[in-house]
Amino acid sequence: MSTDLGAVDLTTRAARPISIGCLLLCLIAASLVVRPVAAVPVVQTWTLDNGARVLFVEARSVPILDVAVDFRAGAGFDPNERSGLAAMTQHLARFGAGGMSEEDIARRFADVGAQLSGRIDADRAGFNLRTLASRSERAQALEVFARVVQSPDFPQSALDRERARIASNLREEATRPNVMASRLFFAAAYGNHPYAQRPLGDPADVRALTRDTIVDFRRRFYNGASAVVSIVGDVSRAEAGEIARAVAGALPAGSVRASLPLVA
Template sequence: MHVMRFMFLLLLSCCSQWALATLPIEHWQTPSGARVYFIESRDLPILDVSVDFDAGSSTDTADKSGRAGLTLHLLSLGAGGLTEDQVAKGLADVGAQLGAHFDQDRAGISLRTLSSARERGQALDIFGRVIQHPEFAGNVLEREKARVIAGLKEADTKPGTIADRLLMKMLYGNHSYGLRSSGEVDSVSGLQRDDLANFYRSRYTVGNAVVAIMGNVSRAEAAAIAESLTKELPQGKPADVLPEVTPPAPNTRKITHPATQSHIVLAYPGLRRVDPDYFPLLVGNHILGGGGFTSRLMEEIRQKRGLAYSVHSHFAPLREKGPFEIGLQTRKEQSEDALLLTRKVLADFVAGGPTEKELVEAKQNIIGSFPLRIDSNKKIIGFLAMIGFYNLPLTYLDDYVKAVERATVSQVKDAFQRRINPDGMVTVVVGAVGTE
């Protein structure tokens, strides 16, 4: 135990020295009103830019679910007088790449390009058109709707999709977090061009834009880039405030399915991205089910009893309470035993908390792996966009390791007891031997 503590403190010292050397984040607001977060990095001739909007799936309604996702997808499929082929060719000609990220809260589009003048200029010109002047051509919309609908129909035959879809409905009820991000067959079928265009004008507004920039440019160049990418966005109004998430009534649904295994998922409203319990819950979840073969769930369910090949737990923090979820697969005939044991392991952990040994090992694993999460510009800009969108401290990356290290056994136990009710979980079993 003394050796473990020494190694942990040595690792912490190394990580803390590294953290102090991280590049500073600069923050300002453009004249047109967009928020900008910037890290200057001269190591590589690369520029990464992302622009995020409060336009995730939670901004949909039940009858228009899938609208937010389709709007984001169609941004680059024809914009500013360029066809989708011209957008793709223009970026390929200078070796630039577009990306996108989408969840319940955020819709974001990103660009990676060389930082040299010609390549950067052409890539940013196209990127600016995509963000500020999407065309939502009717023929493209119909084609993409057909693609999405085909994917939904196929996904709805799979036990994992069935379980996740029902779980979110049970967990969130009428809250928009319970809407499927890709939409439903009926809602997507009914979407028209005006639905996307109106959504874009209301959500992709300059005051709703968060620009993250990292790479081989100066502060002055970054300021000019941010302004050029956002000054022609719609003005619009401030984004609506999401309603608070309330715990659901505990419930278990069992669905028959021809799959050879049962898919078991349990969930409870977890935590907000800015929650003060974030780091104690992060460390505790690593011990419970997020740490792979070292976790309690894996040890009890797979290692000791062979009831599942894999079992995991995780928090998905959002603007409001994102899900805390446990998931596993097991043979149908042992699904009841696996579910009962999963619930027992969770209840025991919430009641008793972790041991000191588990805590030290979890901290060591989290701190040791953290540098791998920020070992490239692409990964760092993901954090930069998140910091901007959720208004996290500019010192977030430097503070991460320190916050993990400060977590104590009592803090982890207290956080789980206040935030997770093992008896209040909603549960779905797809591939059960019989229905409920």
């Protein structure tokens, strides 16, 4: 509720600053009383046998489950003259996994209203799942998600198609002044550091990517030591433990987490 200061009866000009100050203090105090302080979510953490770290927040207000699996496998780890390798490795996983075709994957997610998405930056590559938290719906969504995360097939037909499409998009982007300005900025800011690389790669490098290089990149960087599993939703701690093991427990343990050099 707002207050019209012009309607306040101020008897003298000297009293005006004091009265307004007192009124503002009262309004601030009232707002602190009527506005409840949001509870800080409790983050539970543990580690799977293969080294994957798990973060869990129990949220019972909405029957939704969000699961994310991130790897220390971002574009900053692209080898020289193979820019776009990390992005392609992450991107292709949804186009065939665990013996399922991309059509099967899309259909089974759609059947239960689940959503799959992914992301890539210089440091990390990851996958996100949003699904209903009810047991039957989440079971199907998690089964498919686990295949995408842990056992992508990288079908050659999908690689051929996506390689051509992404290279074409990158060539088109090169005609946009804002894109070119962004590239020049990162090159000036980071020099030879991996952060200066373009996450989606150079068109020529992308066209040269092979299935063997993708499989090798995944073998090196997609492992338990590199993984962080984040779970938020309408499930218990025990159920979250089952979910974490389902979507990341089959990853190889790996050795040490990859790291990028410090920015000078």
